[in-house]
Amino acid sequence: MRKQIRLALSLQEEPFFEGMSKTVVARVETYIYHRQFDTRQIIYFPDDSCDYVYWVREGRVKVTRMSGDGRELTFRHLIAGDMLGEECLGKRGKRGDYAEAMTPTILCLIRTEDFCRLVREEAELTSRVAQVLCQRVVETEQVLADTVFCSVRSRVASGLLRLYRRQQEQDAGALRVTHQELANLIGSTRETTTAVLHGLREEGVVSIANRRLTVLDPIALENLAHTS
Numbered sequence: 295m296r297k298q299i300r301l302a303l304s305l306q307e308e309p310f311f312e313g314m315s316k317t318v319v320a321r322v323e324t325y326i327y328h329r330q331f332d333t334r335q336i337i338y339f340p341d342d343s344c345d346y347v348y349w350v351r352e353g354r355v356k357v358t359r360m361s362g363d364g365r366e367l368t369f370r371h372l373i374a375g376d377m378l379g380e381e382c383l384g385k386r387g388k389r390g391d392y393a394e395a396m397t398p399t400i401l402c403l404i405r406t407e408d409f410c411r412l413v414r415e416e417a418e419l420t421s422r423v424a425q426v427l428c429q430r431v432v433e434t435e436q437v438l439a440d441t442v443f444c445s446v447r448s449r450v451a452s453g454l455l456r457l458y459r460r461q462q463e464q465d466a467g468a469l470r471v472t473h474q475e476l477a478n479l480i481g482s483t484r485e486t487t488t489a490v491l492h493g494l495r496e497e498g499v500v501s502i503a504n505r506r507l508t509v510l511d512p513i514a515l516e517n518l519a520h521t522s
């Protein structure tokens with residue numbers, strides 16, 4: 295039996311579309327439908343066709359890439375309002391990554407050809423997409439710099455800080471991230487990441503309980519993130 299999808303917010307109130315005119319949002323809505331994904335359900339696989347663009351309405355999604363020997367690199371964690379699958383704008387035919395629901399998740403879907411046409415025709419949407427992609431480039435460059443120049447301890451702090459700031463955008467509480475997920479996000483091993491987290495817990499920077507991590511001292515975390 296198909297589950298009924300109930301959404302608390304209209305599309306215009308979602309972070310990605312916030313501030314756009316009602317006319318533009320209404321036009322986008324004529325092309326969009328919703329789909330529900332269970333925890334750990336794959337949204338798309340590498341080599342799947344780039345036939346849809348997605349926005350997260352509820353839940354959390356991670357975008358990852360697997361190496362030939364089974365190692366996993368997580369590019370980003372996505373929360374409500376975030377866009378994924380936008381590689382279609384580069385006229386890419388196939389996906390290169392996995393997208394997986396981390397919690398029960400509801401996504402907006404729009405067909406690639408419809409999305410590309412709307413981006414060409416609606417300046418407000420074009421501007422918003424450009425803003426999101428530019429911000430993503432800045433974040434990616436920072437992660438690359440952290441990987442090259444910073445210790446694992448600083449990278450753990452930086453990864454936690456990014457997740458914490460995203461959570462604050464939604465007035466959320468504890469971070470729902472496993473040690474392995476955090477390790478994949480910063481390009482480290484689970485064992486090393488766990489050791490650093492235990493150290494941060496002993497220093498009173500974070501607390502860890504019931505598979506949830508709470509940032510107790512964001513200022514200390516930021517200072518650690520900026521220490522090479």
